[in-house]
Amino acid sequence: MVDLIIIGGGPAGLTAGLYATRGGLKDVIMFEKGMPGGAITQSSEVENYPGYCEPVTGMELMECWPKQAMRFGLRHEMKEVSRVVRECDGTFTIQLADGSQERGKAVIVATGTTPKKAGFEGEEEFFGRGVSTCATCDGFFYKDQEVAVLGGGDTALEEALYLAKIASKVYLIHRRESFRAAPSTVERVKKNPKIELILNATVKRAYGDEMGLQGVIIEQEGREIDLKVPGLFVFVGSIVNTQVLKQEDGGYLCELNERGEIVVDLKMRTSVPGLYGCGDVRADSARQVVCAAGDGATAAVDVIHYIEKIGELKPC
Ligand code: FAD
């Protein structure tokens, strides 16, 4: 039985691991299904993390976080968690996708979010073959070619700006006239001569052949436009990763809000003692790296008190 199990190795999970181990917890495991770093490693430009005078890539920002946390004893296991179950003595069993299990006195869920699909015809078929959700990963394939971006939030606009540095032209397709993104980002997009806005428009269909995407059919105010682009970047929001809390009976281990986010208090405590939610997965998150890191620290500090308080475990 370990003291603490952290699920997710993004900014929230890594900071929780740093504070928990540096704060004296002896046995802390972080399960991260991929490489630690989280969603921000997909970002080509971060300019709002405090302490950095110049923009950095998400990869650069996160480079030292795992190393720093592991210096104080955080154990990272590259495994996917399937489910968190609460036992009758108040401890938790973590079921892993490989069939193994781990027991912990407390659990921090820091599983973040996953990019949403837009739902147009051909999106699945050409995913990874022209349709992408990561400009940093795939942008370079379209050097000096025309590409399209779908979405009107911060991610879509920031990644359109990034792609404009590589591609010969970027078509930004958005279903409304106004944008959700920060006004300063909208201004930069509007001023960029390589970005053409296609507003009040949706992608109806992606088409291509066995080599990959050749274009997209767009519907704009009743007419169809055939945009011949080999790359379409879809940034239409995200799904909250709370699957690990789903129980055998179909219910969730703790309270979620109407958007499926984990409801927490100011100490990141969920409705279940010993279970915490941090970062993008929790309700009312500002969905920023700095906030996720803050949540991780807040939760870890409370976990230390919680473990002290429960003392020796009572049998069921
Ligand atoms: P995440 O970073 O999403 O980490 C969650 C981790 O949990 C992932 O690594 C995932 O693999 C893991 N995981 C999920 N499920 C399981 C499971 N079942 N088992 C094991 N591991 C699991 N924020 C800013 O502050 N500034 C920016 O400029 C900015 N730009 C962004 C640009 C892009 C393209 C994107 C996508 C996001 C951007 N954000 C930005 C938002 C920022 O990335 C997030 O707010 C932040 O990463 C949230 O951290 P987190 O630790 O809560 O979750």
Ligand code: NAP
């Ligand atoms: P988002 O803010 O939810 O925006 C999603 C966009 O996609 C919206 O413009 C939406 O249109 C559009 N959309 C949704 N479904 C669609 C569909 N099926 N077809 C076409 N368009 C569709 O998502 P996000 O941009 O990924 O941002 C998520 C969070 O991370 C936000 O809180 C954001 O502020 C944060 N973030 C911050 C930064 C930063 O601080 N620099 C960078 C990236 C992300 P409507 O507008 O019409 O709904």
